[in-house]
Amino acid sequence: MSDNDNTHFGYREVKTDEKAGLVAGVFDSVATRYDVMNDLMSAGIHRIWKRFTIELSGVRRGNRVLDIAGGTGDLAAKFAPMTGDEGEVVLADINANMLSVGRDRLMDRGVSGNLYYVQADAQYLPFPDDYFDCITIAFGLRNVTDKDLALRSMHRVLKPGGRLLVLEFSKPKNPLLSRAYDAYSFGVLPNIGRLVAGDSDSYQYLAESIRMHPDQDTLREMMENAGFLRCDYHNMTGGIVAVHRGFK
Amino acid sequence: MNDIPNGSTLEMPALHTAGLAAAEAAANAALRLSPHSVESLRALQGQVLALECTKPAITLYLEADGEGQLNLRGVYDGPVTTRVRGTAADFAELARSDDPAATLINGGLVLEGSSTALTSMQRVFSELDIDWEAPLVDGLGDVAGHQLATMLRGAVDWSRQAAGSLRRQLQEFAQEEARLAPPPLALESFYGDVQQLRERSDRLGQRVENLRLRLERLRDR
Numbered sequence: 327m328s329d330n331d332n333t334h335f336g337y338r339e340v341k342t343d344e345k346a347g348l349v350a351g352v353f354d355s356v357a358t359r360y361d362v363m364n365d366l367m368s369a370g371i372h373r374i375w376k377r378f379t380i381e382l383s384g385v386r387r388g389n390r391v392l393d394i395a396g397g398t399g400d401l402a403a404k405f406a407p408m409t410g411d412e413g414e415v416v417l418a419d420i421n422a423n424m425l426s427v428g429r430d431r432l433m434d435r436g437v438s439g440n441l442y443y444v445q446a447d448a449q450y451l452p453f454p455d456d457y458f459d460c461i462t463i464a465f466g467l468r469n470v471t472d473k474d475l476a477l478r479s480m481h482r483v484l485k486p487g488g489r490l491l492v493l494e495f496s497k498p499k500n501p502l503l504s505r506a507y508d509a510y511s512f513g514v515l516p517n518i519g520r521l522v523a524g525d526s527d528s529y530q531y532l533a534e535s536i537r538m539h540p541d542q543d544t545l546r547e548m549m550e551n552a553g554f555l556r557c558d559y560h561n562m563t564g565g566i567v568a569v570h571r572g573f574k
Numbered sequence: 575m576n577d578i579p580n581g582s583t584l585e586m587p588a589l590h591t592a593g594l595a596a597a598e599a600a601a602n603a604a605l606r607l608s609p610h611s612v613e614s615l616r617a618l619q620g621q622v623l624a625l626e627c628t629k630p631a632i633t634l635y636l637e638a639d640g641e642g643q644l645n646l647r648g649v650y651d652g653p654v655t656t657r658v659r660g661t662a663a664d665f666a667e668l669a670r671s672d673d674p675a676a677t678l679i680n681g682g683l684v685l686e687g688s689s690t691a692l693t694s695m696q697r698v699f700s701e702l703d704i705d706w707e708a709p710l711v712d713g714l715g716d717v718a719g720h721q722l723a724t725m726l727r728g729a730v731d732w733s734r735q736a737a738g739s740l741r742r743q744l745q746e747f748a749q750e751e752a753r754l755a756p757p758p759l760a761l762e763s764f765y766g767d768v769q770q771l772r773e774r775s776d777r778l779g780q781r782v783e784n785l786r787l788r789l790e791r792l793r794d795r
């Protein structure tokens with residue numbers, strides 16, 4: 327964030343109170359094609375990234391799990407059978423369209439019973455203190471206006487001993503990979519977006535927002551500042567994506 | 575920044591996870607065609623097996639769920655029912671073994687926890703009896719699918735019998751005629767002696783160490 331009144335929306339500087347509306351516009355536009363686009367853009371690798379995140383979650387029967395920015399419910403669908411009838415999974419998203427697509431998708435797949443849907447802002451989570459055993463946020467933190475505020479809110483609702491997992495695009499470690507990734511993000515991604523989702527601007531924003539997101543070490547520091555302990559991260563696919571983990 | 579609980583390290587988590595996902599999908603596809611194995615696996619629900627391969631260094635965790643499906647994980651920090659450590663060759667020997675209990679005792683694997691879960695899991699896969707008929711009938715129709723499945727079943731049964739018979743004959747030849755290998759009982763007795771010798775030499779080493787320490791203490795006075 328550049329100062330208290332302004333923040334970034336991709337490469338653009340915008341008023342802080344405008345960002346949520348602009349991000350909502352992006353996700354309203356892509357909600358129905360979100361899953362197809364994820365598969366196309368990552369060649370299906372996003373499933374592997376999410377699978378590893380689930381492995382790191384340590385979720386067991388009876389646990390309470392919060393999946394923030396859960397979108398179309400990829401993680402929540404896996405957590406629901408892991409927590410069982412005695413557990414609880416909350417799929418939260420600030421965007422009503424994404425939440426609606428996720429709910430329809432999971433209901434069609436028969437995932438129900440211990441799964442709840444909540445429209446919520448990650449910065450002001452509407453849950454009691456010390457409530458969840460595990461919190462995940464996959465490809466959502468970079469869209470949050472005030473990331474520090476969101477991390478503190480997550481820390482508040484997490485039980486002592488619980489863990490937060492942040493799966494997010496990050497900075498590739500290899501300069502060659504970084505250049506190839508830039509060419510792909512700014513040359514290919516918006517075109518795929520235009521052809522498949524009929525919207526190149528949203529995918530231009532995606533590429534820009536990834537570049538503006540804090541790198542691995544900065545995000546770990548932000549988690550530590552929010553109160554998380556034993557913070558670490560795992561780079562995946564050369565650092566294109568990283569999963570950060572911290573405990574309360 | 576890649577240290578993971580339980581002492582394992584993942585250098586390339588995405589690659590490792592992709593490999594496990596592929597292996598899990600293949601194992602579950604095979605299990606779906608073997609209803610008996612699914613039932614046996616369902617009985618193992620909640621038991622977690624940690625397989626720690628030292629060469630190459632890979633750790634994986636196997637867990638059966640209530641649907642009789644197998645879950646493979648590279649990371650697991652919950653309680654483990656059975657932990658087995660050894661080289662890839664040791665694990666391959668266990669997987670091929672007709673008598674997993676004997677292989678565990680005599681082989682190079684180190685086992686912690688209950689051996690029952692491990693031998694039960696090994697049995698599920700060694701007794702995997704894939705019914706090809708359903709997918710073939712789905713793909714080729716009732717008549718052609720049934721004929722092909724019958725032929726396949728016959729071929730698999732014949733090759734199993736032939737392989738078993740060949741193994742028995744080779745074993746008999748190697749042990750009785752050519753005297754190239756000792757009989758299993760003699761081998762087990764030899765392994766037992768080696769084990770005893772190993773324990774005795776460990777104890778002797780410990781005694782010598784104790785004596786050395788005592789001598790050093792006496793010298794210091």
